[in-house]
Amino acid sequence: NMSIKEKIISRLKEASGEPISGQILADELEISRTMVWKYLKGLEEEGYEIVAIKKKGYILNRLPDTVAAERISLHLQTEHLGREIIYHPVCESTQTIAANKARDGALHGTVVIAEEQTAGRGRMDRSWESSSGEGIWMSVILRPKITPQFAAQFTLVAAVSIARAIEEVTNCVPNIKWPNDLLINGKKVTGILTELQADMDRVQAIIVGIGINVNQTADSFKGVLEPIATSLKMESGTAVDRSLLVSKVLFHLERYSDMYIKLGFEPIKLIWESYNCTLNNRIRATTLRETVEGQAIGMTNDGALQLRLDNGEIKNIYSADIDL
Template identity: 45%
Template structure:
């Protein structure tokens, strides 16, 4: 946009436009200025910020309301507060750092500053029955896996919510729901993605089981850009799910499934060996035991 147009639209002088451009550059925006043509933003800053996320966010509703905080206890807790106060469908809470990140099964989720994406989204899927809420976790997992595939990262999904590179976890999804008996009030989908961690950012015990995009590719990723790709794909997959049901998601999920067709140890009322054969229409994990008997697991853990 030309400096003239900017000064007219914003009702400020040309020299004020120039000053603002310098401010943008100072905060990490890469701005190209071409004589007689104007200014163009080429790159957003590394550090997460509300402006840098909004710039070029190609979603219709996901992230229309966006709360960015440098540090929070947990974006998940904050998203619950917003949802209780009536936050609209698609509201996103995102932070550079979480001091009390939550994982599944009340585990701690390590969320160091500026190395990962830590965000929670409020969803209000009124047409979805509470018993099918697990499906949303799988929708989010497929969306994340699709983005990773676009970035050239070979990921698999470990039921119900872990993204793996090889045998190491690089992302997790936490789904929490507030519902009446037959009506969902809201769902909070929390996504934690290890992005720019170096090996030293993980403790040695954690490093055995965890990885980041940077550890795997040696490349550094712009968190704002990566968030925007995920938000866009999540919206696309969510709308596909609402419009066409779980079937297409189920088949994509099975295409990404970690150790599909292999024998694993599962923890579900004791520990036993099971072969993973797919997922059920309602999102449950389908396995067979050593006697050939089929089981549907709704709340289980696949052991390492």
């Protein structure tokens, strides 16, 4: 069930350069010609380039570079995820908005997305740089019927989903750094922030916050981020259609979440391992309590990292910052 606006866009897009008359649009959408004209004006204000050809009709010349709902819907192949999209040109943090929406009962699959965040956040209140129009800053509300002990793995499910989507849309194959980073050539291109709303025995909502650097140039990362951050454009050499990438991320996130719920963590773990750059390395892990060093030898079925310390002891780590 597309909105009228989405129908107009998709109709003009399908015509691929052939003009479509206002009358045809009006008839097909069962609205007046004046309404058609108003919708077209509205689209122009949003950055769609629409050309009127005398006596023939309208041509859609260019789509705006936005992650507005109707741009994402054009590509969407999911059943639930992204069927409700809350779009903000600017907001403080999509994560905070999504958490509030979830408490208010937002549906499974609801997406909050913004062109720009003024107070984007990482784990433990670190800040997340979210410049305008250059990245994907979104939070997805999931309501799986599981107990809280199975929630943490969703960070890894999301990592695998994003890696797949990036691989499909660009020519880059990202690496996953446990638990929540995607790297390309050793630099961070994606961060994931998974937050939980739960009772003791039941998950109410999992809010998966996803930040992907897409079309930034090196200038965007001056300062502290310069040595550690990169974007898909910087790595692949070409600009990426953010709305297409969003729809692919949602597609894979739906697929892999369902897989995890139905089949457990093992199949996800196998895919995760194929992208990972943490295992089989010597690493330093900083947890809330301590810093430990050792060999990363595996991942458990609940998503913990297994570290073999120098004294031979094996330690499971559930959350940490990792230095490779």
